[in-house]
Amino acid sequence: MPIGVDILENEIIEAYPDVLGILLRDNTTQENILWATGNYEYLGELYNYSSNILPALITGNNGNIIMPRVNKDKIQQQARSKEMAEVFTPSWICNAQNNLSDNAWFGKENVFNKEVFLEYGSKTWETNNEKIIFPNNKTWVDYIRDTRLEISCGEAPYIVSRYDTTTGEFISIENRIGVLDRKLRVIHENVNSTEKWLEAAQTAYKNTYAFEWQGDSLLLAREAMFLTFIENYTHKFREEPLLESVQNIAYIISWNVWQMDGLKGVVPNSCADLIKQNNDLFGNSKNEIIKCKGCECQSIMLHNGTYCNIMDWEEKDKNTGKMGRTTRFVDLLKK
Numbered sequence: 001m002p003i004g005v006d007i008l009e010n011e012i013i014e015a016y017p018d019v020l021g022i023l024l025r026d027n028t029t030q031e032n033i034l035w036a037t038g039n040y041e042y043l044g045e046l047y048n049y050s051s052n053i054l055p056a057l058i059t060g061n062n063g064n065i066i067m068p069r070v071n072k073d074k075i076q077q078q079a080r081s082k083e084m085a086e087v088f089t090p091s092w093i094c095n096a097q098n099n100l101s102d103n104a105w106f107g108k109e110n111v112f113n114k115e116v117f118l119e120y121g122s123k124t125w126e127t128n129n130e131k132i133i134f135p136n137n138k139t140w141v142d143y144i145r146d147t148r149l150e151i152s153c154g155e156a157p158y159i160v161s162r163y164d165t166t167t168g169e170f171i172s173i174e175n176r177i178g179v180l181d182r183k184l185r186v187i188h189e190n191v192n193s194t195e196k197w198l199e200a201a202q203t204a205y206k207n208t209y210a211f212e213w214q215g216d217s218l219l220l221a222r223e224a225m226f227l228t229f230i231e232n233y234t235h236k237f238r239e240e241p242l243l244e245s246v247q248n249i250a251y252i253i254s255w256n257v258w259q260m261d262g263l264k265g266v267v268p269n270s271c272a273d274l275i276k277q278n279n280d281l282f283g284n285s286k287n288e289i290i291k292c293k294g295c296e297c298q299s300i301m302l303h304n305g306t307y308c309n310i311m312d313w314e315e316k317d318k319n320t321g322k323m324g325r326t327t328r329f330v331d332l333l334k335k
C-alpha cells in the first residue's frame with residue numbers, strides 16, 4: 001500500500017477489509033464516531049455536526065474529504081483555531097517535551113536524540129542511532145508498558161510523527177519522535193521474531209492513549225497510529241503484516257484513541273436539557289425543564305451526557321474472566 005502524509009481512506013478500505021469500519025468505531029456508544037465539527041455540513045445532512053462518520057461518506061468519490069490540518073485551506077484552519085483552539089504543535093516541540101518525559105524515566109538526557117538549535121529560536125534533533133541502553137532497574141519491556149496519554153490530541157503529534165503536523169514534512173521511521181514511535185524503536189532493537197514483535201507491539205499500543213473532540217482529527221490520529229504499525233512491521237520484516245494482525249491493532253486503537261469532551265468526560269455535546277411532565281391533582285400537566293447539573297455547576301461527575309468508557313487491558317473482566325476491563329474515564333480521576 002503506498003503511504004503518504006494524507007492517508008487516503010479509499011486505500012485503507014481496499015488494502016485492509018474491515019479496518020476503516022473498526023477505526024470509525026466508538027466503543028462507548030457502539031456507533032461510529034461523530035463528526036463533532038460543522039466544517040462538513042455544506043455536504044449535506046449526513047455530514048451534520050451530530051451525525052456519525054460512515055465509511056461511505058469518506059470513500060469512493062468522497063475519498064479526499066478528510067485531510068490533515070496542514071492541507072486544509074487557511075480560512076478553515078483559522079475557523080478551527082477560533083472555534084476549537086486547534087493549533088498543532090511542531091514536531092521539534094513534541095520532541096522536546098517527549099524528551100523531558102524520557103529524561104525523567106531514564107534518569108539521563110539525550111537517550112533517543114539530541115536537540116539542536118536552529119535560527120529564530122526553533123530546534124531540530126539528531127537521532128541517536130546506537131541501541132538504547134536501559135537503567136539498571138528497568139528493562140525495555142518496562143518502557144513499552146509505561147502508560148502515556150495525549151490529551152486533546154488533534155492528529156496526535158506527540159504519539160506518532162509520520163509527518164510534522166505544522167509543515168506536512170514526512171519523517172522517516174528512524175527519525176521519528178512520538179511516544180509510540182519510541183516504543184516501536186525499542187521493540188525493533190530487542191525482538192527479532194514476528195510473533196514476539198507483534199506481541200510487544202500490541203503491548204505498546206495498549207499502553208498509549210489519547211482523546212479528541214473533533215471526529216475528523218480523531219480519525220486522522222487513529223489512521224496515523226494504524227499506518228505507523230504497518231510501516232514499522234514492513235521496515236523490520238520486509239513484508240506486510242497479516243490482515244488479522246492489522247485488524248487487532250486497529251481494534252486496540254479504536255479503544256485507546258477515543259472521542260470525548262475532555263472537560264466533561266462525556267461524548268461531545270451529549271449533555272441535554274431533560275423535559276419532565278408533571279401532572280397536578282386536577283389533571284393539568286406542566287413541563288419542567290431539568291438542566292444538566294454537571295454543566296450548570298461545572299462538575300465533571302454530575303453530567304447527564306454519555307460518559308466515555310475506556311479499556312484497561314491489564315485487568316480481567318469480571319464476567320468473562322478475559323483480560324480487558326472497561327471503565328469510565330471519569331472514574332479514573334477519583335483514583
Ligand SMILES: C[S@@+](CC[C@H](N)C(=O)[O-])C[C@H]1O[C@@H](n2cnc3c(N)ncnc32)[C@H](O)[C@@H]1O
Nearest residue numbers: 084085086087088089152153154213261262263
Ligand atoms: C491546541 S490543539 C492541540 C492538538 C495536539 N495535541 C497538538 O499539540 O498538536 C487542541 C485540540 O483540542 C481539541 N479540543 C478542544 N476542546 C476540547 C475538549 N473540550 N475536549 C477534547 N478535545 C478538545 C481541539 O479539537 C484540538 O484538536
